[in-house]
Amino acid sequence: MSIVYKTRTQLVVETLREKILNGAIKAGQPLRQAALAEELNVSRIPVREALLQLEAEGLVAFEPHKGATATELNIEQVDELFELRAMLEADLLAASIPNLSEQKLAEATAILDELNQSLGKENAANTWSELNSNYHNCLYSGANRPQTQDLVNTLNKNADRYIRMHLLWAGGMSKAESEHNELLSLCKQKNVEQAVAVMKKHILGSRDEIKEFLLEREKTAEQV
Numbered sequence: 001m002s003i004v005y006k007t008r009t010q011l012v013v014e015t016l017r018e019k020i021l022n023g024a025i026k027a028g029q030p031l032r033q034a035a036l037a038e039e040l041n042v043s044r045i046p047v048r049e050a051l052l053q054l055e056a057e058g059l060v061a062f063e064p065h066k067g068a069t070a071t072e073l074n075i076e077q078v079d080e081l082f083e084l085r086a087m088l089e090a091d092l093l094a095a096s097i098p099n100l101s102e103q104k105l106a107e108a109t110a111i112l113d114e115l116n117q118s119l120g121k122e123n124a125a126n127t128w129s130e131l132n133s134n135y136h137n138c139l140y141s142g143a144n145r146p147q148t149q150d151l152v153n154t155l156n157k158n159a160d161r162y163i164r165m166h167l168l169w170a171g172g173m174s175k176a177e178s179e180h181n182e183l184l185s186l187c188k189q190k191n192v193e194q195a196v197a198v199m200k201k202h203i204l205g206s207r208d209e210i211k212e213f214l215l216e217r218e219k220t221a222e223q224v
Contacts, residue, residue, distance in 0.1 A: 058161030
């Protein structure tokens with residue numbers, strides 16, 4: 001019974017996520033549980049569970065006296081978030097690489113293996129997002145810069161919905177695997193300059209693809 005329930009919730013998550021990302025559900029639009037349950041021919045329970053998951057992804061917000069609404073996806077915010085990430089994470093990586101122990105590199109390798117295996121599985125974006133964060137934090141662990149690390153973690157939390165969108169919709173999964181493998185290889189070689197260049201390309205390439213996706217989404221919404 002639990003398997004059926006989980007699958008039903010997941011189907012609702014995927015349906016609503018697609019409608020929000022493709023613009024069928026507009027920013028600020030109320031998401032009424034009863035109406036959604038009727039439309040999708042399910043009970044309110046999987047709808048409620050789905051909305052909570054989409055809240056965790058940053059695509060839905062719960063507001064007092066208003067209930068759940070779709071959040072706005074903002075191109076200007078993408079620029080700022082990803083450019084700050086590129087700057088801070090490049091500095092963290094450069095400071096970390098000379099101090100990365102064999103143990104930490106082995107840990108990063110294990111996380112990367114798990115990350116690559118998670119692609120294509122059910123709920124891949126959720127699993128991938130957490131493992132991706134763990135992988136990057138492992139590579140930054142040698143920097144010993146807790147303030148910068150806290151800032152990066154906050155930026156990543158704010159960027160998470162765009163990162164998930166990139167994975168699910170803008171072809172991010174196919175590129176991320178090779179870039180992550182290249183990055184780890186350069187860290188093992190202690191090649192700071194090349195590793196930093198790959199890191200910046202990894203983050204700013206995601207920014208460009210997300211912006212392109214959002215622009216296409218806006219055009220499609222205008223044509224409807």
